[in-house]
Amino acid sequence: MRRLAVVALLLAPTAASARPASKGVYAEAGLGGAATLGKAADWTQPGPALALRLGYDLFSWFSVGAAASASTHEATVPAPPSGEYVQLYRARADARLTARVQRIALYAEGGAGAAMLSSNVLEKVGVQEPGQRFALAFAGGGGLEYQLQNRHYAFGLGAEYFLAPGFDALAGVEVRLFLRYTYGGAR
């Protein structure tokens, strides 16, 4: 109950509603989860994900950046092997559009890059070709940010859809909570 009261206090509008947000170079670090979709969902279980993003606000509403994420999944291919885990690494260059309403900002982003699987355990089910570790990957998504009193910091919730056509059209979604730090003056 006390926690709820603290959260409500943080979210409640105050006289300082028009919080300034920094504009410039920023970094984001997020934790969440990722799950594959379609037939790949039979071979990989949902797992935890870690995401990083470095970017630069060209305008208050548009930024470019580079994003990387890593997620780990139990591989549920026909045994043997069984009980093994595989990591999916993704990196991309992307662009983000942001619309800010006082302390809340909504954003949409998209980009292209590469995906890497840590092992060939999915080769058995045709997700990978022999010797294949990398594939082209695309990702797009959106989310919202909550600007803190300090103009450099914001919390956010984001979700994205990713697709790696080279891995037998491996697709999935990632959801994350993140912290953003922006180095720069007010927007």
Place this chain on the structure above:
Amino acid sequence: MRLAFVATSLAVVAAAACTSDPRYLPAPTAIEVGVDTGDPTMPPATTATASMTLPIVPETMADQDAREARQTALGAELAYVRLGDLDVSIEWTVKNLAATAGEFRVKLDGGNQFFYYLPANFIVDPRDPPPPSLAGGIPMTIAANGTVSGVLREDTLREASLDLEAITRGELSPFAAIFNVNEDDATVPIAPMAALAIPQDAVSQMIRFDVTLEADQHMILEYAVRVRDQRGILHDELMAAPAAEVVAFAPAEYVPPPPPAP
């Protein structure tokens, strides 16, 4: 503050990405025993073996120079692939295809660059029990139409490499080599009477794996070899690698010297 935030985040991702990732090599074929031959005079086979040799890329000149320098220092011939280069484990699954419960054993033998081990070669008197395999060999029961899975772990196969070197180049009895745990020994003998011993990281790594299924019913064994390549010597395409791009290891069958005359 901001630098620490970014640096910590990057360090976490780098640590996650730089661990030695496993590679999985599927068995060349499933091993099936107990198949009805259709001929009453020919009983079904109760044992079958499949062999797999790891696809290793040829040794570089730099590696060869380093190996030869170490050979000179130790006064012993060293293998190209040595203990610690590869961490290997084998995962297996046995399915009982019969409508009756049964018993089976999964055994592992094999070879390094120099020799491969066949327990039958050590049988002097047919009445004696055969020497043990390098790993496995534990009798297990399985239900009718049941499935049992298991793994020969990395430490087990590391010990098997130590034992193989001691049995072959060290001319140690298989019983002595296999039933003693050598993982904490500083050195391993590679000459008769332990006249010459080498440190564990100079011991030859097993690169050939002979997996045997022994069963009293109609059963099938499937397995996969899991390798963590610490030295980067496994071919990227694994079993699909062109033959010209991997080392054609040809270990000799190890035949022990005859026992001394009574």
